[in-house]
Amino acid sequence: xxxxxxxxxxxxxxxxxxxxxxxxxxxxxxxxxxxxxxxxxxxxxxxxxxxxxxxxxxxxxxxxxxxxxxxxxxxxxxxxxxxxxxxxxxxxxxxxxxxxxxxxxxxxxxxxxxxxxxxxxxxxxxxxxxxxxxxxxxxxxxxxxxxxxxxxxxxxxxxxxxxxxxxxxxxxxxxxxxxxxxxxxxxxxxxxxxxxxxxxxxxxxxxxxxxxxxxxxxxxxxxxxxxxxxxxxxxxxxxxxxxxxxxxxxxxxxxxxxxxxxxxxxxxxxxxxxxxxxxxxxxxxxxxxxxxxxxxxxxxxxx
Ligand SMILES: O=C(O)[C@H](O)[C@H](O)COP(=O)(O)O
Ligand SMILES: [Mg+2]
Numbered sequence: 001x002x003x004x005x006x007x008x009x010x011x012x013x014x015x016x017x018x019x020x021x022x023x024x025x026x027x028x029x030x031x032x033x034x035x036x037x038x039x040x041x042x043x044x045x046x047x048x049x050x051x052x053x054x055x056x057x058x059x060x061x062x063x064x065x066x067x068x069x070x071x072x073x074x075x076x077x078x079x080x081x082x083x084x085x086x087x088x089x090x091x092x093x094x095x096x097x098x099x100x101x102x103x104x105x106x107x108x109x110x111x112x113x114x115x116x117x118x119x120x121x122x123x124x125x126x127x128x129x130x131x132x133x134x135x136x137x138x139x140x141x142x143x144x145x146x147x148x149x150x151x152x153x154x155x156x157x158x159x160x161x162x163x164x165x166x167x168x169x170x171x172x173x174x175x176x177x178x179x180x181x182x183x184x185x186x187x188x189x190x191x192x193x194x195x196x197x198x199x200x201x202x203x204x205x206x207x208x209x210x211x212x213x214x215x216x217x218x219x220x221x222x223x224x225x226x227x228x229x230x231x232x233x234x235x236x237x238x239x240x241x242x243x244x245x246x247x248x249x250x251x252x253x254x255x256x257x258x259x260x261x262x263x264x265x266x267x268x269x270x271x272x273x274x275x276x277x278x279x280x281x282x283x284x285x286x287x288x289x290x291x292x293x294x295x296x297x298x299x300x301x302x303x
Contacts, residue, residue: 004271004282005293011303017293018301021267023247024049025236027227028060028070030198030252030275031298033077037201039274041299043079048302056085057240059249061226061256063090063165063191063207066120087236089191089207089226090114090121093163095235096225098125101187107160111181113174113211114165118191129163130156131174141173149180164211164222165191175213182218192226194256198275227251228259250298252276254289261291268292 007014026032032042046056058070058081065073067086074081097103097110112118112132119132131137148154154177162178182188193208207226215221225231237244248268251257252275261269271291273279282290295301 004291006295007270007293008296008300013293014301014303017268017270018049018052018054021054021246021248023055023057023240023242025057025059025247025249025261025266027249027251027253027257027272027275028058029062031250031272032058032079034201034274035199038077038079039297039299041297041302043077045298045301046079046081050080055240055242056081057236057242058086059088059227059232059236059260060086061089061192061194061207062197063088063093063117063226064115064168065090065117066124067091068120069117087232087239088117088121089232090117090165091124092229092232092235093118093165093189093191093225094121094125094127096231097122097127097161097163097189100231101161103160103187106158109156109158110161110163111156111159111178111186112163112165113167113170113178113214114163114191115168118163118165128158130159131177133169137174137177138169138171139173140171141176145173145176149176152180152184155180155184159186161187161189162214162222163189163191164207164214166194166197166207167210170210170213175217178214179217182214188214188218188220188222190222190224190226192256193222193224194226194253196276198252203276227256228263230260230263233260233264248292254281254291258282258291259289262289270294272296272298274298
């Protein structure tokens with residue numbers, strides 16, 4: 001395998017690289033921004049790609065926001081984008097539950113560990129749920145909770161799925177409730193399992209970390225519907241109908257974004273060094289996941 005091409009400062013190399021693709025799948029956190037801090041020249045770079053006739057799709061594992069929320073974020077950051085161009089892990093999970101898993105009613109209700117983005121996308125797919133941002137779960141567990149969870153009186157008999165996403169309000173009561181549903185045979189799904197979340201130019205526990213306690217307790221991994229899951233790639237391709245050989249995945253994380261593109265047999269992958277992964281990780285001898293090319297920051301594509 002040839003070493004990844006460093007495109008920063010290589011105008012001709014950038015031109016040649018961009019000419020290979022008609023579609024760019026863009027990761028968001030760590031590539032476009034860190035939280036609410038937009039990286040330099042992102043809007044200009046996306047505009048340049050659009051001016052070259054490239055199709056852009058925003059494929060994010062951040063399940064805290066819905067597609068509509070992301071549209072608001074793009075607008076707030078003055079980045080021209082359409083809601084139809086966003087494909088987040090909360091949408092991926094909701095589509096999977098509603099259109100693929102399709103558990104027979106009434107046991108198709110979801111217990112959510114996650115934020116509003118998951119709830120909005122489940123609503124959009126007509127999937128009923130409990131938990132999530134419900135303030136009733138934002139309290140300490142009490143002695144009677146153990147009894148009522150154990151005897152099932154505190155459980156909703158229609159819950160057949162536990163969906164674990166990035167939850168900024170995870171606590172023991174929510175974990176204990178989710179665990180009891182899983183013990184009773186609920187299907188275990190995750191929007192994504194990223195270990196860390198790039199925010200404020202630093203790293204914080206990600207969805208995979210806020211859900212790790214449940215995985216440890218129940219003794220099995222959830223089926224993840226976020227990158228690098230190819231269920232997500234199939235869903236994205238099914239919606240946008242692109243030629244995989246003319247499509248490039250752009251991301252900051254090797255074990256989600258770049259792996260997603262490689263396993264999806266896309267025409268190429270481009271790593272961006274403003275998020276989670278460091279170049280040493282993929283330049284090292286025998287590195288398991290190596291992008292086709294990389295830039296120090298997305299804006300470097302302006303040449
Ligand atoms: O923990 C998470 O959920 C992820 O770190 C985060 O949200 C990743 O978002 P992405 O980089 O896929 O836009
Ligand atoms: Mg990212």
